Amino acid sequence: MKKHFDTIIIGAGVSGPIIAQELSSQGQSVLILEAGKFHIAENFPRYEIDATSSLYWGGGMEPNHDASLAMIRPKVVGGGSIINGGLLDEFDDLAFDWFKQKSGLSFFNSKDFSPLYKKVQDNITINKIPSKFANKNAHIFKQGLKNKSLGFSNLSRGQTNCEYEKGNSCIECLSGCPINSKQSTMTTYLRQALKQGVKIFTEFNVNKIIPGDIHLVCGQNKLGEKINFSCEKLVFAGGSIGNTKILYRSGLKDFLPALGENFYSHPQYMVLGIFNELINSYEGPLQTYKSDDQFFRHEGFKLENVFAPPVAISLLLPKIGKELMDKMSQITHMACIEVAIRDTTPGKISVNNNGKIKIRKNLNAEDQYRKKKGHNLIQEIFQEAGAKEIIQGEIGIGLHLMGGLGIGINESTSVVNEDFQIHGLKNIFVGDSSLFPTAPGINPSLTVMALAHKCAEAVIRS
Amino acid sequence: MIKYLNQRQIKTIIKLGDLYLPGNQSFSKFSERNQIHHIDRVLKFINKDDLNDLGLFLQLLSFLPTFVLSIIIASASKHNLLFAPLASPFRLLHISLKGLACTLYYSKMNENDGQVLDQLNWNPKMNPAVKDEEMKKLIEDNDFNKIQY
Numbered sequence: 108m109k110k111h112f113d114t115i116i117i118g119a120g121v122s123g124p125i126i127a128q129e130l131s132s133q134g135q136s137v138l139i140l141e142a143g144k145f146h147i148a149e150n151f152p153r154y155e156i157d158a159t160s161s162l163y164w165g166g167g168m169e170p171n172h173d174a175s176l177a178m179i180r181p182k183v184v185g186g187g188s189i190i191n192g193g194l195l196d197e198f199d200d201l202a203f204d205w206f207k208q209k210s211g212l213s214f215f216n217s218k219d220f221s222p223l224y225k226k227v228q229d230n231i232t233i234n235k236i237p238s239k240f241a242n243k244n245a246h247i248f249k250q251g252l253k254n255k256s257l258g259f260s261n262l263s264r265g266q267t268n269c270e271y272e273k274g275n276s277c278i279e280c281l282s283g284c285p286i287n288s289k290q291s292t293m294t295t296y297l298r299q300a301l302k303q304g305v306k307i308f309t310e311f312n313v314n315k316i317i318p319g320d321i322h323l324v325c326g327q328n329k330l331g332e333k334i335n336f337s338c339e340k341l342v343f344a345g346g347s348i349g350n351t352k353i354l355y356r357s358g359l360k361d362f363l364p365a366l367g368e369n370f371y372s373h374p375q376y377m378v379l380g381i382f383n384e385l386i387n388s389y390e391g392p393l394q395t396y397k398s399d400d401q402f403f404r405h406e407g408f409k410l411e412n413v414f415a416p417p418v419a420i421s422l423l424l425p426k427i428g429k430e431l432m433d434k435m436s437q438i439t440h441m442a443c444i445e446v447a448i449r450d451t452t453p454g455k456i457s458v459n460n461n462g463k464i465k466i467r468k469n470l471n472a473e474d475q476y477r478k479k480k481g482h483n484l485i486q487e488i489f490q491e492a493g494a495k496e497i498i499q500g501e502i503g504i505g506l507h508l509m510g511g512l513g514i515g516i517n518e519s520t521s522v523v524n525e526d527f528q529i530h531g532l533k534n535i536f537v538g539d540s541s542l543f544p545t546a547p548g549i550n551p552s553l554t555v556m557a558l559a560h561k562c563a564e565a566v567i568r569s
Numbered sequence: 570m571i572k573y574l575n576q577r578q579i580k581t582i583i584k585l586g587d588l589y590l591p592g593n594q595s596f597s598k599f600s601e602r603n604q605i606h607h608i609d610r611v612l613k614f615i616n617k618d619d620l621n622d623l624g625l626f627l628q629l630l631s632f633l634p635t636f637v638l639s640i641i642i643a644s645a646s647k648h649n650l651l652f653a654p655l656a657s658p659f660r661l662l663h664i665s666l667k668g669l670a671c672t673l674y675y676s677k678m679n680e681n682d683g684q685v686l687d688q689l690n691w692n693p694k695m696n697p698a699v700k701d702e703e704m705k706k707l708i709e710d711n712d713f714n715k716i717q718y
């Protein structure tokens with residue numbers, strides 16, 4: 108087994124495969140190290156028991172300090188793109204302005220990002236979800252926004268053809284798309300990268316790095332055997348928590364004061380409406396419409412029209428005993444809307460003496476206010492639609508994990524410089540969601556992909 | 570044969586399961602669903618430290634009578650009403666125990682286990698999985714995990 112590479116990339120999630128594909132197309136030898144398993148269309152876990160426990164870190168979720176938020180962090184080749192909703196949105200000027208302000212970097216603007224978004228579109232297929240397959244959950248949501256004179260639009264999703272006319276339900280793809288329609292980076296960029304000769308080591312957990320002229324990457328395979336690799340250039344693409352953990356364990360916190368700081372997650376709170384009529388929220392596209400109105404941008408939250416499989420719904424219901432079972436028996440009569448907050452309180456990721464991560468994340472008064480406003484709006488939408496009962500989910504979830512290794516010019520408040528290299532560490536790059544200097548309030552993954560392309564350019568340039 | 574818990578701990582999970590999911594007119598109770606032998610499918614992926622804590626906690630609970638357990642889980646389920654220092658551990662306890670019970674109850678376990686989802690009328694459809702021979706070959710050739718080294 109070859110042990111030395113031009114570039115090693117930690118993480119084969121949304122961003123890692125993009126960087127690998129770009130670098131290998133320039134003739135570099137590249138190795139990706141990924142802790143998760145390599146699943147392909149025919150062997151994704153098909154039952155919720157296996158999907159929840161095997162495709163995520165911590166066996167399903169990692170709680171914040173007071174267990175009020177469950178962080179959902181993918182651990183699988185393809186990362187978030189395997190298990191996420193696949194919704195792809197470009198940043199608006201507001202989001203770019205916030206990024207520019209916080210980082211001090213002028214390339215955060217729509218003009219500079221337009222060719223990067225185009226690059227993504229050259230590699231994956233993005234389609235608008237057609238209204239004609241919208242399910243009843245989506246109709247309730249759309250009508251609710253209409254009644255409030257709030258704008259909405261059809262969602263853009265990375266997918267080729269989900270064959271809804273055959274009755275397919277995209278809720279099934281939350282544990283990986285079995286028909287290769289969802290445009291995961293596994294089936295798109297990584298496929299190309301592997302064809303170009305990129306090597307990958309799956310079920311390999313990176314523990315620490317030793318920076319130098321030649322960098323050492325230390326970790327262990329699934330049998331617990333310790334193996335070291337070396338490289339000229341190292342790229343972090345392990346996500347906010349993954350990257351922070353490795354750098355902490357490498358003893359670099361003192362060297363990087365902002366490591367693990369400025370962590371955001373767009374906290375999401377689901378609300379279920381129970382109706383007399385059948386809703387069958389699992390049918391067809393999981394989501395069809397998004398709230399699309401400047402009102403939401405100014406208020407600092409958005410509404411999302413979602414649903415989840417039975418185990419997840421049972422956990423959201425704030426009930427136990429017979430009451431829980433009675434509610435669960437009405438699952439096909441439930442609709443669901445969630446409020447996703449653009450969080451203003453940065454959280455903090457750290458690692459304790461046992462090497463375990465700690466996530467400190469609160470909602471301040473402003474964030475609480477946003478949550479409440481969103482809840483009230485959902486309440487009204489469900490009431491007007493005739494819901495007989497409205498139930499707020501028991502805990503919040505963090506799906507959009509961002510920051511921790513923020514990009515910026517100030518070394519005391521950021522971790523990564525404008526060339527995507529960690530301050531003071533030569534040829535160690537970061538190319539994923541951990542770069543985000545603040546919360547954009549927009550689905551992050553399209554911009555994560557754009558940043559991965561930009562990071563690859565920086566690696567090649569260096 | 571369950572690998573990660575002993576008999577005492579398993580019995581406690583079943584007791585707790587029946588408190589979380591005691592059955593109603595249409596659905597059987599947790600113990601009658603009889604899927605406890607699948608618990609390793611969940612526990613296998615839990616961090617070692619958390620698994621140890623869970624085992625220890627179950628061992629402790631195993632000495633308590635059912636009515637005390639029911640008070641504990643009822644209090645834990647009211648975590649949002651508790652004072653901050655108490656709320657966090659109770660919330661965590663609630664999520665973990667309810668999570669285990671609900672996973673073993675509401676997940677389908679294998680092809681022949683459709684009963685609960687059928688009863689819920691939960692019936693999402695999907696075309697059969699595609700065969701991706703190209704990717705299989707790429708993995709065989711390029712994944713160190715699959716290559717003998």
Ligand SMILES: Cc1cc2nc3c(=O)[nH]c(=O)nc-3n(C[C@H](O)[C@H](O)[C@H](O)COP(=O)(O)OP(=O)(O)OC[C@H]3O[C@@H](n4cnc5c(N)ncnc54)[C@H](O)[C@@H]3O)c2cc1C
Pocket residue numbers: 117118119120121122123140141142143179180181182183184185186187188190191192193194195196311312313314344345346347348349350353506507508539540541550551552553555
């Ligand atoms: C349920 C869910 C739904 C979502 N829906 C959407 C959506 O519709 N639209 C959207 O834009 N975004 C969505 N997101 C968010 C989106 O998926 C993330 O923003 C995106 O995945 C971040 O990409 P990344 O490359 O930074 O990290 P990831 O995709 O998380 O990849 C990081 C990879 O690094 C690996 N790794 C970490 N640590 C180590 C280590 N020590 N050793 C080896 N490997 C390691 C991980 O296993 C993982 O595979 C969703 C997220 C979730 C969880």
